[in-house]
Amino acid sequence: MSLDWMTAAVCAGVDPELWFPNTGDSTPVRICQGCPVRQQCEDYAAALEGDCGLPYRHGVWGGLAATERAEASALAASGKAGRDAQILRLAEHGVGPKEIAALVGVTDRTVHRVKKTVSPAPVADDPVTAQRREAFARRTVATEGGHREWQGAEPVTIGATRYHARKLSWLVEHGVPPEGKLLRTCDRDRCVAAAHLQDSGRAAVGCGTRNGYIAHLSAHTPACPDCLQANADYVQENRAARAA
Template sequence: MSNYTGSVPDTARKTDWRTRAACQDVDPEIFFSALSEETAKAVCRSCPVVEQCLQFALDEDIQFGVYGGLNEDERRSLRRQAVRRQLTTEELTERSRYARQPKEPRTLAWLFEINTIAAFGDHLTWTGPNKAKFQGRTYTPKQVAFLVGRGRPATGILRSTCGTPECVRPEHIADTAERHSMTPEVDAA
């Protein structure tokens, strides 16, 4: 009697972390230019494998470009801290998260620009933190978009009007007052 079952062994390679990286569909040039460094970091902040990418850059001693949301100087500083202070993996991860946060924005429009990317169908997606800080105040992504687009704070609740809830294109967002003015009035007669 044979033990042959007819099944084929699974020979597929394990999924590499790079296949899940947010930068896969982004022009790689932005990660190697000082002019687009904040844009590259914004992509990294939205990446599900940002820690693996940073670890790869540290392990391979990569000297150029943005990897894991940090530029070469920031990675070098992190590496020195890890050695000097004998940081645990958790401490290193926490410090990298802190270093990865955007610097204090110059303007609200700049904050909006570095934390959004174009999405399918003329939409914009927010890639930054869930709460954005600017000049001592905290804003949601939709509040930032509304202020940039209208130049005034929203009245009431902000909602997307384009059918894509996560869209932050200023033209696709309306506050309560604007939504009420868009609704056709019904005659009482």
């Protein structure tokens, strides 16, 4: 990091002790207000101090006392955590790095770094979800073509709740109930694969479209297969247009 900016600082010809004032002395802060390199000074202090605690921060830099810099650092860390979580959530929904960068307002490089270095903590299934997964795995068989065929009678009872095969499949895959009737999109009679089911209620509000995909993200709900495909098609078309 270049320190050439320091030669233009107002404090260059002032007693350095002034920038380590007693509590309540606002003189250094007033001097900093008109300094032409105030922002560079503040950035330098942020890089120098990193995320260290208040006891390890000293003096006034960029017009900010140690307490103010500690608060700014904590706020930035909180915002960064939220930003990283948003990047990971978008990535989990199949959004490409360039599109994530545009949506979140960061660079492609930041998106790749977050995806590489930040791993979301594993979330254990609650008891009901675990029972649904176990029942679905026990009562279905995967077959070629991406189908999953139901075995035996339905509905099945888990706890005090009865589930028909399609609804159980939908809940296991999406974690939220369907908004309408579940329609099979393949020609296999016993197939209950979630990818081969369409929620008629969601279809009525735009599922299977790019806008439907964005609606899922806005509501923080898992995107349905149709919306995931619509988003993938949108991204592919955009890439082809940019390459042309």
